[in-house]
Amino acid sequence: MRLATYERAGHVRAGVVSEAGIHALSAEVTVLDLVRAGLPAAHEAGQEALASPAVPLDDVRLLPPLEPPSVRDFVAFEEHVEGMVAPGPVPPEWYEAPTFYFTNPAALVGAHDDVPVPPGSTLFDFELEVAAVVGSEGIFGYTIFNDWSARDLQRREMKVNLGPAKGKDSATTLGPWLVTADELESYRDADGFLALDMRVSVNSVEVGHDRLSNMGWPFEELVAYAARGTRVRPGDVFGSGTCGNGGCLAELWGRGGTHAPLKPGDEVEMTVEGIGTIRNTVVAGETLPPVRPARPRQS
Template sequence: MKLSTFEVKTSLGSAQRIGLVLFPPGSDPNTQAPTLVDLNAAYAWMLLEAGQKPCPQRWADFLFPADMRAFLELGEPALDAAREVEQRFLAVLKNSQPEDLWGGAGQRLAFARHEVTLKTPVPNPKMMRDFLSFEVHTANGFKRRNEPIPDAWYKMPVYYKGNPHTLIGHDEPVMWPSYTRIFDYELELACIIGKQGKNITAEKAADYIVGYAIMNDFSARDIQKHEMMCRLGPAKGKDFCTAVGPWLVTADEIKNPRDLRMIARINGEVWSDGNAGTSHWTFEQMIEHVSKEEWIYPGDILGSGTVGFGCGLELDRWPQAGDTLELEITGLGILRNQILQP
């Protein structure tokens, strides 16, 4: 199941909704435009049609708020209801176009891709952490400083805490920070936490992952270098923007998150090509480490860190203003952003 946060235009301005991303059966998600089903409106319509529950809109408002984090906090009951909508609308859309589907009180039930603006799947996570889990990427970074990987890196999955307020989604522009001369991309896999927990063992950690998405951890390399010379950060070298998207793919759709091809294209040219399974640390180990005497919450985002040779720093090639960045990961789609000069 693919879950999204999107905006639609109304007579009162833009409205944020959470929805299902549906593709025609057998189609290629990387070339076929999806349909976005408004979960709230679709569920209310289903209940009204079935006539099984009173006040169908109130049930829909409870299970499908406009905020993805609030939805994930409801846990399995809300996810199960979303699966009901998915099964119903896979059948409905075989014989109908999105613009023809209307519910009660003049509500649109579904939208064509060009009618909506995709946002990052979880726009307001409580916390975003990004790890350094790929040995090749780590080794390349220390090699530039003529240093070996420190022994401590092999003893715990280290991470920094990013800025959850500067997340963007698919096709949203990323602004080149006014204070940097060296802009970079980073090809990463992200997992999204689905339930609250503390002191979680690696053996049980998979139960806390609701799904996965693509992450582009944009970097201001010159600023990052100066910050980390002081043994602190990164901060301004990273916090200006991070892209996560294009949607959240639930964990049950990803057969093996340790075998996902990861590709980065700059203006259509492949710069990076790796695999998620080459990471030294797994998401389960990351969750165990993070949750030691510390709570994790639904909607929290964990980034894998950059796959080997997954950024310009390792390639000594640098994206420029005006470039289009496309990150693709098996089963997760394509995350595209253009760099804009402020």
């Protein structure tokens, strides 16, 4: 089942997506409500919605599928790490345990929304990922996750041994919908990974292609690690981290590639097998004054 949140004629609703279009759920029900209720209750509500007339997808604006309490993003693809640290080796600490950071749940954008370049950035980048959404009893479903990145801002702030922060928090695309976990079980391989084909193109030219099963850990282990000594809640989003083989431009740059950073007018399209396609256009961002440097400590 594919659950979506959409806007039509100024009204925001949750619905179930079929070949015919999108079928509205009850007016008071959100996708987050269904995630909290669990898969059986969500399927029951979805079947009721499918009995109602469908609205064509072309007549709605797809919003992020849900409003999550938190968003964590891991770095679970070894090949991606190799490209980011090239020509050096992958840090041995990467193999010891999954690593993640928290990003901004208030900066999520929809599957076809425009994405502004962050203020002050000239090295804007995409990141092809899949995200798992946790339910009341394990993983509820999956969606595509584009972790837009201002590489110049990210590089500066991480030299302070903290972050990423402003290099990452301007926009994250989630979409086009949330596919319930049962729909993707047929893709699971013998080691417990989802063998989904992942592709990204810029202006209709493919620049990256990988499989989700190339993660170092399956999502279940990422969630279990995140929960150690703390709490995760239904609706929390867990990004896989960027896939390898051109999952982002910075990885290509690390391997000697010359692809230009994203600029206004560029269209980034991502397709993940079994989930769908998202397509965002980069637009000019705000022009803001420079950041004031810190005052040095007075002796």
